Amino acid sequence: MRFIRTRTAKATAATLVTVPLALGGLAAQSHAQDASPSPSGTFGPGCSALAQKANTAKDKVVEAAAAYPQLSHLVSATVRAKLSGALDGKPNVTIFAPNDQAFQQASASQLASLLSNQGQLKKVLTYHIVAKQITPDALAKGSFTTVEGGKLTTSGSGTEFKVNGKAKIVCGNIKAANATIYVIDAVLRPPS
Template sequence: MRFTRTRTAQVTAAVLVAVPLALGALASQTHAQEAPPSPSETFGPGCSALSQKVNTAKDDVVEAAAAYPQLSQLVSAAVRARLSDTLDGRPDVTVFAPNDQAFQKRTVSELAALLSDQEQLKKVLTYHVVDRQITPGDLPEGSFTTLEGSKLTTSGSGTDFMVNGKANIVCGNIKAANATIYVIDSVLQPPS
């Protein structure tokens, strides 16, 4: 009888220890299944391929973008639209920056027409800029008013985000002195 009580006590003690441990593991698994937190550093599948000439954290946004050869067409378009001073003069902006491949998705005639019409070019480019700093934590279900005046949306989770359901963020959370840059793979069109 004494052996049975001792054995029962040992089993009861084991259960009392195992149940909280199992519940803790279950809670950890449940938490792990939730979407991972948004990144605090640069993120995205294209960051490793995005060559950078220098550290851009102390540069205004246009100069920072110019440090990335893959953003040369965007920088050229911003200069052509006379937006450099406008963008560099704002304290905290977010730029959804189309890379050169995004511009190459346009036909030659579409791109030529856009670049020759300064007002339309300015409208398209300012649609890529939000007049506040957007953090990766704002991206999962974001809706923002652009400098152009229309709404732009972001969606996704972890390190996989899209803009307007069309453009992928290929490298995000790049810091400039007055901006956060998210490199995207399509040129966005403002609503007409």
Template sequence: MALSRTGFTTAVAAAAVAIPLSIGGLAPAANAQSSSPSPTPTSTNSAGIFGPGCSSLPTTGAGSAAVMAKQKVVAAATGNPLLSTLVSYVNRAKLANTLDTSNNITLFAPTNAAWQKLSSSQRTTLVNNPTQLKKALEYHVVQQHVTKAELPNGSFTTLEGSKLTTSGSGTSFKVNNTANIVCGNIPTANATVYLVDTVLMPPS
């Protein structure tokens, strides 16, 4: 049925009002979607970061989740004050280029406090033996993106070649039943980082 001029004008006006209203109605849903679940390694969204130690991360500037998400993993760790010992050991073992040129890896990163749990003689032995140091560091790297959903009953092959396991639930997880994940699921440009409170040692 043909519309009269008056009916046609009214219909156009109604459509013009309806379109922006419908767009406005969709906006909250789109925003909710973009701020929800766990981030990918290249995401700048920190919503998926969890753990009791996350409050120790800087909230702005170098070392903050937002800045780390834009950097390769070693550069991201360099800006994080909790990981200065790890970074110095990575550089000493000449492992930085390997980590920064790998994609979608996961780093179980011992904090400075974790390294302090080792005796001074253990740390000296590692520092003076670059081959052993490199092997120990490679044991903290998994060559895939490990998600939080995989942590409750995880088993992963490390860059060193041996397996490590993860267990737990909620926001409380362990690696090899010894190291607690104090802050996890931190995205960087090429990796996901889980801060751990104990240095992991590969099977002898």
């Protein structure tokens, strides 16, 4: 009987210590989620849904993008436009990468027309690239010149940002060896 009381007392004491520790851990996690994104971490409402095959921080940008199944249309278009070598050779670029859903918003004829015209495809794709590294803190009221030569703007705060006032950044600050990737939900059109 004495052995049972001792075991019960130890189990109760362990529970009393564990519950506050677990609650403290939950409070810390809750607070961390409310904080603004750190320049070293990914952010955005779509990051958890963005399936990734491997860590891409050591990969050149095209290989890094290829690790994400949701960027397969972009990778295919980049290869078709013969931009892979040029992108992988540039240091510290930022790519506003349209996901597959963004490409699917175009009609089949619009997409076929774009993919069959290498010059136009290259123009559209290079409009999504900025030849410098853009950190999340620069997105609030950003204005950047793209590789295509046009201007691209960013706006927002916290973890919600838009590009050119319409494309949402669904997952941002993904690192590659020579680039930072911001996945967006629309294909951007360069100014005429």
